[in-house]
Amino acid sequence: MSNSYDQVLYPSKAFQDTHPDRLASVAILHGLQPPTGPCRVLEVGCGDGSNLIPLAVALPGSHFVGIDLAARPIELGQATINRLGLTHVELHSLNILDFPAHLGPFDYILAHGFCSWVPLFVLDAFFSLCQQQLTPNGVVYASYNTYPEGHIRAATRRILRLGDGSVASGKDYLAAIRRRATNPLWQSVLDVELKRLNGRDENVTFHDELGDAYHTFYFADFMERAGAFGLQFLSESKLRPVLKPAFSREELGEADEIAYQQALDLITFEGFRRTLLCRSGLPVDRGNFAQHLPKLSLASPLRFVSRSASGAETFRNDRGAGQVELNHPQLLSILHQLEMVWPQARPLAELLPAEPDPAVLNQILALSAASLVHLRSFELPVAHTASRRPLASPLARLQASSGPVLTTLLHSLVQFEEPSAREYLQLLDGTRHTESLAAGEEVLKAFYRMGLMLA
Ligand SMILES: C[S@@+](CC[C@H](N)C(=O)[O-])C[C@H]1O[C@@H](n2cnc3c(N)ncnc32)[C@H](O)[C@@H]1O
Structure with missing residues (x-):
């Protein structure tokens, strides 16, 4: 079995939005009950296992299966698994169309960079696999290109493919079009696209832009397709658009969730979604995040900096730029406890008072949306303090x-x-x-x- 991904290797990596911990946390915020202990995870189009193997290292009690049509990346991933001596992760060079039922079922099914880069009948095979192999409370992660931004990408792709098939010649052709472009709007669009492509690994461009299979979806169409296989929209995997959308559903006056999400894409010029799906019929509870929040754990990389005369405290974000000033005593107490144990998390049910102030819950959600604190549902085996004989991953x-x-x-x-x-x-x-x-x-x-x- 071989495809273009055997000839030109795709530089893959770990994607935080695909972590079962994230999928479960988001599902719990929506009132669902996904597994948060030992679980079974499938990644489709897993390449060399750069995403799946770290998950397996961090969740030793769970079982991981990765499949990819290309043989070479699977061989590379297998070599890593052998060197690490892992027995709970298996990679198969396999066409999704030939997926053997005995490998399942799965609590989490991940497909990053897959749905837009396979023929539509393969996408349907993916949805069908989810329909057959997803456990009742399981969650699917699917990322894909979306309109309206996709219209720009589609034009770029069309121009790149007018070269001789190599990335270099495609980019040269695009640059030549830009030099001669007469329309100011088009000039600036081409500038943005050239900058994007010049800042990117050419092997990625080779597959993502020049590959034969390439599909962009209006969100509503993608969901209609998934719906035919008994799957429904749960949420996006990134917390920001979920907890802090550009406009609320009330503001946009949209009657249903799909129409609302579609309108958001049109307003925000969305080009790529990381969507979570679950089985149709599950009671997805939207908009009561504060009520479900205490079922999760919280970790905080925030570090105390100073306290003002009014009692407000400033914290520094240890994992990125920025400072934040906070003054609610319940929240400050929680952040001080968590600072001591980062990167470990503690259950919010233990951190919060019996009757938490709704303002505190909302502030935790806002901090989570800004990635200043981290919601967790799985226990991760990270240490926070030096042991006598330190052991790195x-x-x-x-x-x-x-x-x-x-x-x-x-x-x-x-x-x-x-x-x-x-x-x-x-x-x-x-x-x-x-x-x-x-x-x-x-x-x-x-x-x-x-x-x-x-x-
Ligand atoms: C764009 S790459 C994404 C790789 C990785 N998930 C990532 O995001 O970095 C798409 C992957 O899907 C795999 N693929 C394409 N068609 C497939 C099929 N029918 N069955 C299984 N894997 C397939 C390709 O070989 C390739 O490794």
Whole structure:
């Protein structure tokens, strides 16, 4: 079995929005009851397992199956699995059309970068697989290109394909069109597209823009297609558009959720969705997020900076730019407790008072929408404080031996250009006593805070 992904390798990576922890958290916020303990996960079009293998490392009690039509990426992923000695993740070079039923069922089915890059009959085979293999409370993740922004991408793709088939010649042709373009609106569109393509790995462009199968959907059409297979719209996987949409359904006056979401795409010029689906008939509860919030756990990378005379406190975001000022005593108490244990989470039911102030719940949702705190539903095996014999994620140690990009136990990516930091990380295999680890305590602390260290 072979396809173009065997000839030109696709540089894949971990996608946080596909984590079963995220899928379950979003489902719980919508009143559903997905599994949050040991579970079975399928990734379709998994490539070399760059997304699936880190999930398996972080969820050792669960079982993972990845399939991909291309054989070479699967071989590469299998080599990584062998080196890590993992027995709960299996990769198969397999056409989705030939999926053997005995591999299922699955609580979470993931398809990143798949639905828009396969023929429509293969997309239907994917939905059919979900219909047959998804457990009753399971969740599907499907990402795909959307209109209206997709109209621009479709035009770019058409122009790129007027080259000789190589990315370089396609981009040259696009640049030549730009130089001669006479319409100011079109000139600026082409500038944006050229900038996007010039900042991207050419192997990605080769597949994403030049590949034979390429589909863009209006959201409502995608959902109609999924609906024919007994699947319904649950939510987007990213929290921001869910918890802080550009406009509420009331503001837009839309009668149903599909029409509302479609209108949002048209307003925000959406080009790519990361949609969660569940079985039709499940009672999806929208708009009562605060009520369901206490069923989740919370983690916070926020670090206390200062307290003003009024009692307001400023926190710094440890994992990105920005500061935030907060003043609700219940919330401040929670953030101080969580600061001590980051990157671990604690159940909100334990952190909140018996009768939490609704304002606190809403503030936690707002902080989550801004990725300043993290909602969790699974227990992740991350350590927050140094053990006597520190143990780093075996995957991160393996990755550190070959390059600067490491996948954390939180499924995020961190970059270590400095070879000495990567060498140090490789020493943290649980056999060495902290005192024998000569390098600075600060580096080790940073590893803990990044979620690289196992509990
Ligand atoms: C755009 S890549 C996405 C890879 C990865 N999920 C990512 O996002 O980085 C699409 C993947 O789908 C796989 N694929 C295409 N058709 C398939 C089929 N019929 N059955 C299984 N996999 C298929 C390709 O081989 C390729 O690895």
